[in-house]
Amino acid sequence: MRLEFEPIEPTPGQSFALRHYTHAQDRDIRWHYHPEYELLYIPQGSGRRHLGQHVSRYAGGELLLLGPNLPHLSFSYEQQGAFEQIVVQFREDFLGxxxxxxPELAAVAQLLGRSRRGLSFGPATRAAVGAGLRRLLTQPPPARLLGLLHLLYQLAAAPDATELHADSGLSGLQAREQRRLGQVYHYIEAHYAEAVRVQTLADLTCLTVPAFCRYFRKMTGQTLTGFLQEYRISQACRLLLEGRPVTEVSFASGFHNLSHFHRTFRRLMGQNPSEYRKEVSG
Incomplete structure (x- = not known):
């Protein structure tokens, strides 16, 4: 199964991603990695853990903390119908x-270090932290941030953490490809509002333009143009929810033609920018 890089976008108005799924996702990236830590709560059910070279089964629900760039199989893989997950993903430097x-966070820092090989938590911690994650879903962003820090503190003190010893299993070549794709993603993250030139990215990765285009499609399953459009629209959604005018959002997210912005937004989101803002803002 091909290892894919998954770009993670923070939830609009937040510094980290919080997702709640109630069904298996048809479009899940199966075998993937990302530079964010991931805290995953599955309230009930059974399934397979596949993290790096570690493979095992879980039953009665699951609570996991995964470190950055740890390849893992989507937990809804092979699941059918109703399947609930609450997922938090955050960069190591999302708070600086x-x-x-x-010094107050020494225990949490140690927890994050241990998570690089995967941590699973027992029923008592799963119930307590799972309830906390569920509360995050209904809280405003400031309370969510404080709540997340409290949950990490709870995990750091949990007596029922099990290290899964999930080695990444990446060869030297694969690790180098991870770093190379990370460079591309970080460049796009910093420059998406500008004209992103293929030649610049090819130079960044020490490839010719044709070789870069083949490499990018192989690694992400998308063309650079398609990836850029999706990334820019995700940024546009965030800016719209900040109350900015649509024209300003268009330019700030890298679309320098308003008609093109509207066409792309409708194609990817199924509605125009004003409709999206009205629906999401309530």
Missing amino acids: GQFWQQ
């Missing part, structure tokens, strides 16, 4: 590069 080095 030195945040986890504060």
Whole structure:
């Protein structure tokens, strides 16, 4: 199964991603990795854990903390119908590069270090932290951030954590490809509002333009144009929810033609920008 890079976007108005799924996702990326930590709660049911080279079964629900760039199989893979997951994903530096080095957070920093090989938690912690994750879903963004920090503190103190010893299983070549794709993604993240040129990305990865285009499609399953459009529209959605005018959002998200922005937004989101803002904002 091909290993795919999954770009993660924070939830609009937040510094981290919070997702709630109630059914298996048809479009899930199966075998994938991302540079974010992932806290995953499955309230009930059974299935397979496949993290790096570690493969095992879980039953009665699951609570996992996965470190950055740990390849894993989507937990809804092979699931049918109703399948609930609450997922939190955050960058190591989402609160600043030195945040986890504060003395008050020494236990949490140790927890995050252990998570790089995968951590599974027992029923007591699963119930307590799962309830906390469910509360996050209904809280405003400031309370969500404080709630997440409290949950990480709970996990750091949990007596029922099991290390899964999930080695990434990546060869030197695969690890190098991870770093190379990460460079591309970070460049797009920093420059999406500008004209992103294929030649620039090819130079960044030390490839010719044709070789880069083949490489990018192989690694992501998308063309660079398609990936850029989806990324820019995700940024446009975030800016729309901040109340910015549609024209300003178009330019700030990298579309320098308003008609093109409207066409792309409707194609990807199924509605125009104003309709999206009205529906999501209530």
